[in-house]
Amino acid sequence: MAIKIYGDPGSGSRRRVTAAAAAMGVDIDIVDIDLFKGESHTPEFLELNPHGLSPVMVDGDFVLYESAAINLYLAEKAGSDLAGRTTRERFEVLQWMFWSGEQWRVFATLTFDEVLAKRFMGQPADESIVKLAADKIRAAAAVLDTHLAKHDYLVGDRLTLADFDVAGPFSQNERTKIPLNEFPNLVAWQQRLLATVPAWAATKREVDDRIDGALGAAGIKL
Ligand SMILES: N[C@@H](CCC(=O)N[C@@H](CS)C(=O)NCC(=O)O)C(=O)O
Incomplete structure (x- = not known):
């Protein structure tokens, strides 16, 4: 099964x-x-x-x-x-996965809850939370952008699970407007994933259709 x-x-x-x-x-x-x-x-x-x-x-x-x-x-x-080919790669993959959960994606989720989820509930976003999350995302993105200036992927210059985890916030950023597009190496890496990983491109279309459809059905314009 x-x-x-x-x-x-x-x-x-x-x-x-x-x-x-x-x-x-x-x-x-x-x-x-x-x-x-x-x-x-x-x-x-x-x-x-x-x-x-x-x-x-x-x-x-x-x-x-x-x-x-x-x-x-x-x-x-x-x-x-x-998950990594060598011990070193495996722990580098884990490093980025833990980093993503604790310092990165959590602020993208916070922004989603304020900017989108509350909108569906007819409530205004708390702008102080949106700003706090944007500041945290910018600080982390600056480090990530420097790393990606020298690497095509996060670990070992090939796709690993770390890329999926850290790329997660790109799923909603066209709607939540978290400040990812300010970082050229981050944008280039995301384009690389979309171009080289068919399932990353297919699931982007899936997410976009679903959320844009729900926004349209609720009459919400962002
Ligand atoms: N850290 C969790 C996050 C899971 C999460 O936030 N899921 C959201 C969708 S992306 C959810 O199910 N939300 C439902 C709710 O808040 O009621 C993971 O990586 O799986």
């Missing part, structure tokens, strides 16, 4: 997993859930992830949440070298 991944097609976190699974050649069944209808907060879903967040992976009787952990599990299961 194929591994199941539960998530909404508009989710940048689901995208990190479905794109990485495709790049690693891992067979998955995607189970769509509708976050706009609160389907990650049903009693059945909360059994899988009590935080009410997606994606969630179910492999037989093993349930796992957190996209980065799911990707590492899939890589181990598939024997994929996207």
Whole structure:
């Protein structure tokens, strides 16, 4: 039985997993859930992830949440070298994945919640939170941009799981307007991923269709 991944097609976190699974050649069944209808907060879903967040992976009787952990599990299961070929590479991949969760993507999510999620709820964004997140993103992006000036990919100059994790905030930045486009090497790296990783391009279209469609249906113009 194929591994199941539960998530909404508009989710940048689901995208990190479905794109990485495709790049690693891992067979998955995607189970769509509708976050706009609160389907990650049903009693059945909360059994899988009590935080009410997606994606969630179910492999037989093993349930796992957190996209980065799911990707590492899939890589181990598939024997994929996207988790790194050597000890040094593996720890560099982990370094960027931890960095992404703690210092990077969290501020993109905060901006999404203020600028988009609240808009769907008819509430104004808290501009002090938007500014705090933008300042944090700019500070981290400056370091990332310097790294990417010398490297085509984050680790070992080839695609790894670190790229999927760190590229996650690009999923919504055309709508949330987080300040990624100020950093030319970041933009070039993102274009490189879209051009060389078919699943990264396909899942961008999926996210854009889903969120732009929901914005249009709600009559929201950004
Ligand atoms: N750190 C988590 C983040 C998961 C997350 O924020 N998921 C969002 C979609 S991108 C979600 O399910 N939100 C539903 C909600 O907040 O109710 C991961 O990497 O999987």
